[in-house]
Amino acid sequence: MLKEDIHIRDPFILPDRGRYYMYGTRCGGRKGFDVYTADTLDGGWSGPAGVFDASAYGLDRGANWAPEVHLYRGCYYMFATFEQDNGFRGTYILRADKPDGPFTPHGAGAITPREWHSLDGTFYLSPGGIPYMVFCHEWVQIDKGTICAVRLSDDLRTAAGECFTVLEAKDAHWVRPSDEKLVTDGPWLHRKSDGSLVMIWSSFSGGYITAVAASDNGDITGRWTTLPGLLFEKDGGHGMMFEDFDGQLTLSLHAPNSGGNERPVFIKIREDNEKGFTAL
DSSP states (O other), X not given: OOGGGOOEEEXXXXXXXXEEEEEEEESSSOOSEEEEEESSSSSOOEEEEEEEOGGGGTOOSSXXXXXEEEEETTEEEEEEEEEOTTSOEEEEEEEESSTTOOOEEOSSSOSSOTTSOEEEEEEEEOTXXXXXXXXXXXXXXXXXXXXXXXXXXXXXXXXXXXXXXXXXXXXXXXXXXXXXXXXXXXXXXXXXXXXXXXXXXXXXXXXXXXXXXXXXXSSTXXXXXXOSSOSBOSSOEEEEEEEOTTXXXXXXXXXXXXXXXXXXXXXXXXXXXXXXXXXX
């Protein structure tokens, strides 16, 4: 099938051993996660094939959102948002031996604080090899959403420190309220060729958009500032970046953001000193 035939949100691409693996949030209320596979990005996608059965682990309540899969120390780790047994959303880490699963819960519960509404966890490995989860403290709880980080244990089973704030939605002058709230969604970290560290994230500025922020010390612990302009402003977001098998840096996101119409979108981009990235 073509990517235009695939109805998911938050499309995440893992290039692995000559194949592309695409994960995302199922639409239509079904719980759990699937994978689509292809040899090229433009067509010939196979799937969906189930990779996580949420009902087998009591995680088929509420949110089953935004799966990301990262290769770390020879295993595949899925970061995904679920509703906890106390009704608060949190990001869990799942594990598998292969990119097509099956994935199983890796720790005892959510990595994010139990009494927080948190979502959209992503993986970041510092230059010194320290693993972190970067995630959103959700605007539904604190009105003005933030992006936070927490150090992980080396085996990724637990948090190994206190959460700290990376970026606040109110610091971006172009963010506009959605129902009087300031939204933070979908952080993704990228190490540029010059060694600097940038982060893309989504919010609302009229429509759903994707923006770029930069760290002043090349690490998650730095002071973050939003860069001028927007990376994508055509009602699309929750993006991530990957290099295709030709070495081309590519942005993946869903657009439009309207229910029932979301599709994966791939955009070739290049690094830009002023704005972070420019679409080709």
